[in-house]
Amino acid sequence: MKKRTISSVVAFIFLIIMAAIWLVPLLYGVLTSFKSEMELMTAGFKILPIEWVLTNYTELLVNNTSTPLVKWFMNSMFISVSHTLLVLVVVSFSAFAYSRLQFRGKNVLFSFLLATMMFPSVVNLIPLYKIVDIFGWVNTPLAMIVPGAAGVFNIFLVKQFMDNIPKDFDEAAQIDGAGDLTIFMRIILPLIKPVLLVVALFSFTGSWNDFLWPSIVFNDIEKMPITSGLQLLQGMYQAQPTLLMAGALIAIIPTFLLYLFAQKYFLQSMSLSVGVKG
Amino acid sequence: MITSMEKTKTAKKSTTKEWSAWLFVAPHLIIFAIFFLIPVVFGIYISFTDWDLFNAPTFVGLDNYKELFFNVDSTFYTQLRTGLTNTFIFVLCAVPFCIIVPLLLAAALNTKPFLSKVFQSIFYMPSLFAISAIVIIWTLVFNVNYGPINSIFNTSTPWTGTQPYAWIALVVVTVWWTIGGNMIIYQAALNGIPKDYYEAADIDGATAVQKFFKITLPSIRGQILYTVVMTTIAQFNVYGQPLMLTGGGPNNSTRVLLMYIQQNAFGSGQSIAGIASAMAVILGVCIMIVSAIQFKFLRVKR
Numbered sequence: 065m066k067k068r069t070i071s072s073v074v075a076f077i078f079l080i081i082m083a084a085i086w087l088v089p090l091l092y093g094v095l096t097s098f099k100s101e102m103e104l105m106t107a108g109f110k111i112l113p114i115e116w117v118l119t120n121y122t123e124l125l126v127n128n129t130s131t132p133l134v135k136w137f138m139n140s141m142f143i144s145v146s147h148t149l150l151v152l153v154v155v156s157f158s159a160f161a162y163s164r165l166q167f168r169g170k171n172v173l174f175s176f177l178l179a180t181m182m183f184p185s186v187v188n189l190i191p192l193y194k195i196v197d198i199f200g201w202v203n204t205p206l207a208m209i210v211p212g213a214a215g216v217f218n219i220f221l222v223k224q225f226m227d228n229i230p231k232d233f234d235e236a237a238q239i240d241g242a243g244d245l246t247i248f249m250r251i252i253l254p255l256i257k258p259v260l261l262v263v264a265l266f267s268f269t270g271s272w273n274d275f276l277w278p279s280i281v282f283n284d285i286e287k288m289p290i291t292s293g294l295q296l297l298q299g300m301y302q303a304q305p306t307l308l309m310a311g312a313l314i315a316i317i318p319t320f321l322l323y324l325f326a327q328k329y330f331l332q333s334m335s336l337s338v339g340v341k342g
Numbered sequence: 343m344i345t346s347m348e349k350t351k352t353a354k355k356s357t358t359k360e361w362s363a364w365l366f367v368a369p370h371l372i373i374f375a376i377f378f379l380i381p382v383v384f385g386i387y388i389s390f391t392d393w394d395l396f397n398a399p400t401f402v403g404l405d406n407y408k409e410l411f412f413n414v415d416s417t418f419y420t421q422l423r424t425g426l427t428n429t430f431i432f433v434l435c436a437v438p439f440c441i442i443v444p445l446l447l448a449a450a451l452n453t454k455p456f457l458s459k460v461f462q463s464i465f466y467m468p469s470l471f472a473i474s475a476i477v478i479i480w481t482l483v484f485n486v487n488y489g490p491i492n493s494i495f496n497t498s499t500p501w502t503g504t505q506p507y508a509w510i511a512l513v514v515v516t517v518w519w520t521i522g523g524n525m526i527i528y529q530a531a532l533n534g535i536p537k538d539y540y541e542a543a544d545i546d547g548a549t550a551v552q553k554f555f556k557i558t559l560p561s562i563r564g565q566i567l568y569t570v571v572m573t574t575i576a577q578f579n580v581y582g583q584p585l586m587l588t589g590g591g592p593n594n595s596t597r598v599l600l601m602y603i604q605q606n607a608f609g610s611g612q613s614i615a616g617i618a619s620a621m622a623v624i625l626g627v628c629i630m631i632v633s634a635i636q637f638k639f640l641r642v643k644r
Contacts, residue, residue, distance in 0.1 A: 076453075079461045086611075157370070158371075184626035188384075190388065219370065244361070275582045276600070290472070294475055295474050295585075295586060309482060
């Protein structure tokens with residue numbers, strides 16, 4: 065018993081130290097965003113601002129045409145929400161067919177899709193740009209909304225979840241003469257809500273945080289999402305860290321809020337996905 | 343009679359059913375074909391061509407690969423060497439920490455300490471933030487003159503501008519950003535180990551270290567394999583951290599291959615998409631080989 069308490073004290077101290085390392089950068093970033101440029105440069109190292117100012121935020125958010133942060137934020141919001149909706153529709157329809165319906169070559173096709181997940185995605189980066197360019201999607205939200213829906217992992221996740229739902233329900237409905245679409249909409253869809261929520265959360269955050277791809281398909285400042293915008297901001301305001309902090313914090317607000325409200329699902333889903341894959 | 347009638351009925355039903363099943367999978371298959379399958383095939387083909395992204399590609403056989411591997415005077419030869427070396431250095435430095443740190447955190451959280459949920463949330467949170475925002479925050483933390491690290495330790499280490507500090511900074515940011523997922527996976531795995539294993543070991547007088555290597559590690563072997571492979575693949579695709587934190591410097595010492603690929607294909611000036619594609623294929627092959635090796639070594643032993 066004594067040994068146990070010693071080890072849990074050691075564990076607790078370790079966690080405290082690590083938590084400090086995880087929190088200090090964020091907190092220091094928040095506090096710095098309320099300092100004036102002058103103060104940061106001249107006052108020496110202070111944790112709290114001597115004088116709390118909002119100028120960094122107002123400068124970024126109000127009448128800002130060279131680095132339109134509000135616009136970037138809205139662009140990202142539109143892209144991420146649309147992408148999430150598209151993924152939900154595509155994935156749930158597809159997973160339903162692989163889980164419940166019969167068609168020739170189903171298993172071969174599904175195994176093939178799974179095998180493609182191991183393929184390194186870096187190889188298709190350059191041609192993907194060309195295809196998006198042919199469609200006229202460069203500098204439009206579609207460039208970020210549609211291609212990501214090609215992913216296979218979410219289908220796998222949802223199919224696996226559906227496979228665990230007893231077939232009795234759909235068989236009963238079938239006897240009553242219900243078609244595939246009715247069974248899908250009325251019976252399966254309500255039952256797979258938990259896994260769809262997980263897919264939605266990860267699609268949204270994945271899309272919001274995407275960095276390399278938007279930096280390739282957007283060069284129009286007005287059209288880009290916030291991740292590319294921040295890169296531009298960093299280039300323009302290298303000498304104004306307080307302003308950059310404000311921009312960075314605004315960019316992480318949506319995923320932070322999502323995490324606050326849906327923490328349980330984020331944490332559960334990690335074990336869900338590894339259970340499926342491992 | 344009845345059976346044959348039923349047979350025709352089911353046969354007819356299954357053909358109509360089949361038709362509707364294809365409608366269900368069609369949206370994904372179309373998107374998959376256009377935005378994954380075609381680009382992959384095209385990407386491999388392009389690596390054997392001379393291409394500027396806009397005009398028709400000209401087939402040049404193995405010329406791009408010859409240039410990259412053997413033409414010592416070529417800038418692309420140097421780029422591939424530098425980029426690939428730096429990518430491997432980064433993977434070798436970052437991956438062990440991305441496995442060990444979350445494993446330690448999970449083990450500590452598994453003692454069910456006070457506030458364990460709060461700790462868990464804190465460590466997981468950064469993985470939901472955009473890399474460009476994270477790098478901006480850490481650029482301030484590492485700042486030579488007014489960054490908190492140098493101020494607290496009263497040093498003037500140019501973290502992002504000199505080696506080996508630039509690598510240390512990149513690994514720190516990467517670990518801070520990415521370990522949340524692995525930690526959750528290990529937590530679930532550790533929770534799944536039956537308590538009587540440890541009780542039996544206690545009776546035999548096993549030490550904590552023995553228990554860790556003889557019970558804990560073998561029990562979570564599957565999850566370790568999974569996380570090692572996935573983390574390695576993710577770190578091979580490193581891009582945002584060196585681009586924005588060190589700018590590939592000092593002296594290109596942190597310029598990773600993906601930065602050269604991006605620069606050659608989409609950078610200012612004429613696009614050299616053929617060479618860039620060949621670089622991408624080389625990077626892809628490296629990723630696949632390393633994953634295969636990891637599978638072989640981590641799986642066989644039981």
